[in-house]
Amino acid sequence: MTKKSILSCLAILSFSFHIIAQQSAVYTSNLVEYQKALSLYNNQQYQAAQTLFKDVKETTNEHTLESDCAYYIANCAVRLNQQNADQLVEDFVEEYPTSTKKNTAYVDVADYYFANGKYAYARKWYDKVDESGLSRKEKEKFYFNNGYTAFTTKQYKDAKKYLSRVESSQEYGSQAKYYIGYMAYEGDDYEQANTYFEQVGNQERYKEKLSYYQADLNFKLGNFEKAIQLAKEQLKKSDANEVSELSKIIGESYFNLEQYAEAIPYLKAYKGKKGPRDRTGKWSNTDYYQLGYAYYKQKDYEKAISEFNRIIGGTNSIAQNAYYHLGESYVHLGKKQEALNAFRNASQMDFDLKIQEDAWLNYAKISYEIGNPYQPAPQVLAGYLEKYPNTAYKEEVETLLIDSYITSKNYKEALELLKGKRSFENKVAYQKVAFYRGLELYNEGQFIEAERLFDESLSQQQDAVYTSRTTFWKAETDYNLGDFDEALIGFKQFKLQAESITVPEFKNVDYNLAYTYFKLKNYGKAIDHFKQYIAARNGDKVRLNDTYLRLGDTYFVSSEYQNAVLAYRDAIQLNEIDTDYPAFQKAISVGYAGQSSKKIQELEQFISKYPDSKLRDDALYELGNSYVKANDTQKAMGAYNQLASEYRMSSFVPKALLRQGLVYYNGGKNEQALTKFKKVAGDYAGSPEAEQAVSTARLIYIDLGRVDDYAAWVKTLDYVEVTDKDLDDATYEAAEKQYLDNNTDKAISQFNGYLNQFPNGLHAQNAHFYVAQLYYKKGLVENAAPHYQYIVEAPQSEYTEEALTRFSQFHLEKKNWNQAMPLLQRLEQEANFLQNVTFAQSNMMKAHYQLENYSQAVTYAEKVLGSSTIDNKIKTDAHIIIARSAMKTDNETKAESAYAQVEKVATGETAAEALYFNAYFKNKDGSYEASNNTVQKLAKDFSGYKYYSAKGLVLMAKNFYALNDAFQATYILESVIQNFAEFEDVVSEAKAELSKIKTEEAKTNSSVQPQD
DSSP, rough: OOOOHHHHHHHHHHHHHHHHHHHHHHHHHHHHHHHHHHHHHHTTTTHHHHHHHHHHHHHOHHHHHHHHHHHHHHHHHHHEEEEEEEEHHHHHHHHHHHHHHHHHHHHHHHHHHHHHTTTHHHHHHHHTTGGGOOOOHHHHHHHHHHHHHHHHHEEEEEEHHHHHHGTTTTTTTTHHHHHHHHHHHHOOOOHHHHHHHHHTTTTTHHHHHHHHHHHHHHHHHOOOOHHHHHHHHHTTTTOOHHHHHHHHHHHHHHHHOOOOOHHHHHHHHOOOOOOOOSSEEEEEEEHHHHHHHHHTTTTTHHHHHHTTOOOSSSSSHHHHHHHHHHHHHHHHTHHHHHHHHHHHHHHHHHSSHHHHHHHHHHHHHHHHHOOOSSOHHHHHHHHHHHHTTTOOOOOOOOOEEEEHHHHTOOHHHHHHHHHHOSSHHHHHHHHHHHHHHHHHHHHTTHHHHHHHHHHHHHHOOHHHHEEEHHHHHHHHHHHTTTTHHHHHHHHHHHHHTTSSSSGGHHHGHHHHHHHHHHHHTTHHHHHHHHHHHHHHHSOHHHHHHHHHHHHHHHHTTOOOOOHHHHHHHHHHOSSSSHHHHHHHHHHHHHTTTTTTHHHHHHHHHHHHHHHTTTHHHHHHHHHHHHHHTTTTTHHHHHHHHHHHHHHHOOTTTHHHHHHHHHHHHHOOHHHHHHHHHHHHHHHHHSSSSHHHHHHHHHHHHEEEEOOHHHHHHHOOTTTTTGGGHHHHHHHHHHHHHHHHHOHHHHHHHHHHHHHHHOOTTTTHHHHHHHHHHHHHHHOOHHHHHHHHHHHHHHSSSTTTTHHHHHOOOOOOOOHHHHHHHHHHHHHHOSSSSHHHHHHHHHHHHHHHHHHHHHOOOOOHHHHHHHHHOOOHHHHHHHHHHHHHHHHHHHHHHHHHHHHHHHHOOHHHHHHHHHHHHHHHHHHHHHHHHHHHHHHHHHHHEEEOHHHHHHHHHHHHHHHHHHHHOHHHHHHHHHHHHHOOOOOOOHHHHHHHHHHHHHHHHOOOOOOOSOOO
């Protein structure tokens, strides 16, 4: 080798050594920095340590050192809660898969999260650990920690798997057994839980915790005495929450041992369970049941009810049992309406079939006793017998069923239930129910349907009393339908039947017979029966007064005027009804008896004494006629003038004017006579008076030789066609003959023919009136209406009053209130008959109410009530209009008073409405029990009127809630919602009330869900 070569080799060696020396220095420096970082890490200065580890990682070329730095950088990130911490750990594992710290990284991160109580995070990292790389000691820690994290995250299967592996560990065994025992406890494996708890029970750290669990375990295992002992021992050293739970264990243990007196104080001490959002604890339905039943067994029914009725919406065996015993508690306290609801609820559940049967029996019996607002009592009783045909109570329930058809008063549905039942007892019931249903329909004015029911009743003649009563009311129905011959047969048959039995209708039979004979124009028989009724003196003064009037009328039409005078005098002296009619008729009768001066005297007294009488215009006309007859024409003219002045719309005005004309004519005062006749002919065109006025004026013009004047005047009268007069008369008379012969269809045809041929004929008013009456009789009201309208719009005549009545009725039935109103106003002012005035006023009040003119409706209702002769139906209508109007205008004080009056006289649906409002106002006054009693009466007596039954139930629910009976309130409201869907307003109110109650009750009862 040359020297140069040697030198070159030395140079290369020198350079290599220099590089190695440099690398060694860097490595040494990195190790120093690494050790500093490790020291900072161990001193928990993670931020500074992480920075140094990053510097070392960036400068080192040593793979192991680099991987160790990456490990610690990620570990620091975990401890510093840096967002990318988990990713750094994952990156470390991915970049350095051969690192010895890979498994340690997972364990360290998991242990860190575990130590800081972040068990869900810890669980995630423990799942990544490779157990095989752990030492025995590390494995024990790993198993326990992993098991505990699974336990805290309620992954009990994994928890048990890992904790079971360290059961025998000296370090972790006791804890593992405790948690395994707890999981068994939570999983209702009480035997295993007890086994594990007993193994750690002697250790001080678990003693306090286990006392409660062991007491509860013994309770759940049925070791009630042991549970009581353990729980009582723990009571003294427990906080308030645990005292509550321990008290519950003791109370329930005593309850299960049937030591109810001992159970009560502990059951009461329980504070309930707290939910995550609850400030105070809540009881469940079971909690309320146990305390309620304990009170029940102690016969403390008031307190039992106060607990049972907090059980809302229960649908399990406990709830069924509670509702049954709630029903029994109510029965012990005499609260049958409340008991009905409780037994009904229990009978609708089938968890315990014996309780269901007993509850249904009690429900059926109470339904019979007090009525049932949900379904007819007969339906409940029949339903019980159908479900339990072999019941030991069969005979008793069948007896109640038969009687319930009558007592329920829901005759319409009772008839449906009785159809097809053919036993003797059911035939008796059917006879009675058909009678009462017929009577209901009669009172509602549905005479044809009523008669059908009376015939049904008479087809089952099992009970003589009801056979007799039905015969009477069938005759009454025939009378109202205008079939007087059939009515007479019925009343006579009834009188024979009722002589040997006692029925309420018998006292009036002569009165009814008299009226029927009167209608048949058999006045002698009518007089006999009116006199027999008077002789009986049955105490009904109003009917007696009417009898005197009708007796007077019968004598009057029989021309027995002296007897008529005596009868009218008796009516006046009795003074039970307005006396203007008998006073007027007495004066007329005196005149017909030949006492003309006395007639004049009495008519003068009448006009003075009765200034507001509807007969005063009649009296003035009669007085004028009487003066004429007495040749006192001056006074006659005065009376006629007074009539025309004070009663311009009276049908007597054209008659009076005609009379005045005749007086002038007879006195030779032709011009004055013509003036009167022309007024009649001009103002009352087409009336009989106008026809006579034209006829008499013709004679005067002829006498005066002024025929041309007559012809010129007559041309101004479009209803007088002189050349066609004979044809006019003949055509009309032909139609009238068919009318008088009762040939209805021919009469209608010929009257219409006359009106087509002579639309302004002399007899046009008569023809329009008669054809209208014929159409009305046939039920062709639409056809009759235009003819009544013609008469209404024509000048006043004897037909005007009847036409106003019929035409207004036509509009009322079509609910054309605005069209009916002016007709009724005229009728009120112009009517001569008091019943037509009452008709006008009563329908004006109804029309105003329908048009929401409530103040006017009340004004007319008060007018109606001012009449002394109205019947109960009209009186009821008036009071109900006042009551409803008051409610519409928020005047509840007036409404309450009016409904009280309605209740005294009403029947049917109106009575149900009045009774409902009676309960409503009692509720408003805070008289909740009294309100419920009224609703109960409504349910018993008027169950057929379901709308008010439903409204009454909602009211009852409000009452019960105000009385702190949440069960009754919610049960009733739920029943309304289920059973009365057809009444949307009632269901809507029930839902709103139920939501309000459940929201309130959910605050203290965990079994109740609040509603939206």
